[in-house]
Amino acid sequence: METIIDVNNLCKTFKIHKRGTGFKGAVKNIFHPTYEYKKAVNNVSFSIKEGEMVGFIGPNGAGKSTTVKMLSGILYPDSGDITVAGYVPHKQRKEYVADIGVVFGQKSQISWDLSPLDSYEVIKHIYKIPDKKYKENLERFTELLDMGKFINQPVRQLSLGQRMRADIAAALLHSPKIVFFDEPTIGIDVVGKDKIRKFIKMLNQTDNITMIFTTHDMQDIEKTCERLIIIDDGKKLYDGSLENVKKGYVSSRIIEAEFESLPITLDLPRTEISDVENNAMKKLISFNTDEVSVNELMTALMNTHNIKDVSIREPEIDAIIRDIYEGKIVMN
Amino acid sequence: MKDIISLFFAYARTGLKTRFQYKLDSVISTFAVFFREAAGIIAMYLALLKFDTINNWNIDELLFLFSLIFITYGIFIVFFMALRDFSDWIKHGDFDRVMLRPRGLLTQLVLCGADWLAAFGHGTLGIILFIISANRVGIQWNFGMAVYYIVVVISGVLIQGAVFLFFSAISFYVVETNSLKEIFYWNMRKFAVYPLSIYNKFIQSILIFVVPFAFVNYFPAQFFLRKADMAAYPEWMMYISPIVGIVLYILAYAFWRFSLRYYKSTGN
Numbered sequence: 001m002e003t004i005i006d007v008n009n010l011c012k013t014f015k016i017h018k019r020g021t022g023f024k025g026a027v028k029n030i031f032h033p034t035y036e037y038k039k040a041v042n043n044v045s046f047s048i049k050e051g052e053m054v055g056f057i058g059p060n061g062a063g064k065s066t067t068v069k070m071l072s073g074i075l076y077p078d079s080g081d082i083t084v085a086g087y088v089p090h091k092q093r094k095e096y097v098a099d100i101g102v103v104f105g106q107k108s109q110i111s112w113d114l115s116p117l118d119s120y121e122v123i124k125h126i127y128k129i130p131d132k133k134y135k136e137n138l139e140r141f142t143e144l145l146d147m148g149k150f151i152n153q154p155v156r157q158l159s160l161g162q163r164m165r166a167d168i169a170a171a172l173l174h175s176p177k178i179v180f181f182d183e184p185t186i187g188i189d190v191v192g193k194d195k196i197r198k199f200i201k202m203l204n205q206t207d208n209i210t211m212i213f214t215t216h217d218m219q220d221i222e223k224t225c226e227r228l229i230i231i232d233d234g235k236k237l238y239d240g241s242l243e244n245v246k247k248g249y250v251s252s253r254i255i256e257a258e259f260e261s262l263p264i265t266l267d268l269p270r271t272e273i274s275d276v277e278n279n280a281m282k283k284l285i286s287f288n289t290d291e292v293s294v295n296e297l298m299t300a301l302m303n304t305h306n307i308k309d310v311s312i313r314e315p316e317i318d319a320i321i322r323d324i325y326e327g328k329i330v331m332n
Numbered sequence: 333m334k335d336i337i338s339l340f341f342a343y344a345r346t347g348l349k350t351r352f353q354y355k356l357d358s359v360i361s362t363f364a365v366f367f368r369e370a371a372g373i374i375a376m377y378l379a380l381l382k383f384d385t386i387n388n389w390n391i392d393e394l395l396f397l398f399s400l401i402f403i404t405y406g407i408f409i410v411f412f413m414a415l416r417d418f419s420d421w422i423k424h425g426d427f428d429r430v431m432l433r434p435r436g437l438l439t440q441l442v443l444c445g446a447d448w449l450a451a452f453g454h455g456t457l458g459i460i461l462f463i464i465s466a467n468r469v470g471i472q473w474n475f476g477m478a479v480y481y482i483v484v485v486i487s488g489v490l491i492q493g494a495v496f497l498f499f500s501a502i503s504f505y506v507v508e509t510n511s512l513k514e515i516f517y518w519n520m521r522k523f524a525v526y527p528l529s530i531y532n533k534f535i536q537s538i539l540i541f542v543v544p545f546a547f548v549n550y551f552p553a554q555f556f557l558r559k560a561d562m563a564a565y566p567e568w569m570m571y572i573s574p575i576v577g578i579v580l581y582i583l584a585y586a587f588w589r590f591s592l593r594y595y596k597s598t599g600n
Contacts, residue, residue, distance in 0.1 A: 127433070
């Protein structure tokens with residue numbers, strides 16, 4: 001299959017106005033403004049083949065959205081090259097965006113005061129979608145995304161999950177070749193997330209649409225993608241199969257426990273204790289089930305400490321990133 | 333072109349639909365615009381009863397001068413509302429949506445931003461003023477004058493559009509531009525209510541060279557009224573409003589295109 005997205009040494013730096021604190025700082029700022037430079041995207045390269053579905057993950061502020069915005073032609077890169085479907089997005093914006101769809105989980109693309117259907121009518125005009133294709137697509141997405149019940153209701157009355165589905169349909173009506181999903185499941189309940197994930201995956205398989213899916217929810221990726229790009233602090237950390245990451249990921253666990261007394265001592269292999277913000281008595285204990293079983297760890301904890309409360313957490317993206325830094329997950 | 337017009341109507345339909353989601357608010361706001369502006373005119377009228385004339389302009393001539401501001405502004409907010417409120421478009425991330433659609437950026441902004449109800453308020457007022465005053469200032473209307481009147485109205489809209497296009501280009505660098513608009517547009521507009529010739533040289537040059545409101549109403553009105561104070565300016569200034577409009581708009585557009593690359597979008 002052919003390469004459809006090609007990104008080379010992409011960089012984007014934001015100049016942030018640093019504000020002093022207090023009155024003195026504010027006055028000083030007027031005369032001597034100080035700036036901080038944040039490298040939002042730092043020398044990132046990757047390429048994606050037609051029909052691929054790639055998960056783009058990283059913690060908040062890692063540079064995911066900035067990358068998606070450069071890929072979709074909204075932001076100018078400082079340096080580096082982007083070619084998508086034969087276009088340079090920020091230079092050939094008008095021609096290029098007819099081929100792509102973008103879904104922002106945080107920002108609706110359809111009008112708050114109108115029904116989804118009203119917004120779709122305008123979209124039809126903007127993209128010059130032929131009547132027949134518009135009707136087909138609308139019927140298909142209404143059915144697949146189960147929108148029949150709310151397609152005529154003002155968007156402000158919809159639940160977040162419904163609004164998101166309406167937004168996804170809006171981005172697909174013109175049959176784009178490439179679709180970017182920027183945190184499409186953020187804030188949505190488990191059932192709603194599942195509907196969205198299933199739909200995205202199905203669409204990728206049946207329509208051969210190339211997709212980039214950013215999220216900080218590891219579950220999103222597990223349910224949809226085979227390939228994963230992890231970025232942190234603007235840099236690409238990992239680019240490879242999900243399988244490879246999962247090996248380390250499945251066996252790593254975190255226990256959150258609240259103790260009655262401190263300090264905590266544990267003598268187990270590869271077990272780390274870290275603090276929780278705002279609560280000195282609460283600790284996070286991360287460990288690997290290949291080396292220490294849950295049973296062993298709990299026994300060790302119970303024998304030596306009094307525990308008030310305990311819960312087991314799914315490993316988060318941060319844990320995976322730490323594993324990569326420590327060389328436990330190797331790019332393949 | 334046909335396609336652009338159909339897009340304009342598609343936007344207009346949804347725009348009005350949106351406004352009529354809140355029927356009471358829409359009706360009240362239209363009246364509010366009308367009465368707020370009418371109150372300003374009444375205040376001026378009452379003040380003028382004391383003076384009779386200002387620099388030899390009588391009340392009807394002043395209303396004629398005034399009507400050009402309202403009529404051009406009424407049309408201006410049909411096409412340039414999005415540029416007038418462009419900082420908000422950037423702040424709320426709405427400009428991202430515009431960038432993601434396969435149409436010209438300004439085409440979309442110009443076609444989709446109309447505030448129909450406010451336009452209706454300003455426009456009606458302008459037309460009422462125009463009808464009252466145009467009948468009483470003794471203009472001998474002929475076909476050529478009617479055409480030139482339409483031309484100067486379009487030029488006036490274009491000049492104000494260009495001014496806001498400049499402001500919106502500045503929004504790409506600093507986002508918020510409210511004080512700039514306050515100083516360089518709304519205050520200048522207040523000056524433009526009265527004949528240019530009553531001001532000192534400094535304010536006159538601002539109104540001619542910086543924010544050329546003089547070409548929105550004073551010089552075009554002089555074409556129709558031929559008042560004696562025109563002697564202070566070259567006569568050709570009565571004819572160049574369309575050129576000022578077009579040149580200013582092209583300059584503003586070039587600056588806007590250039591500034592676009594500095595657009596930072598908003599963080600999540």
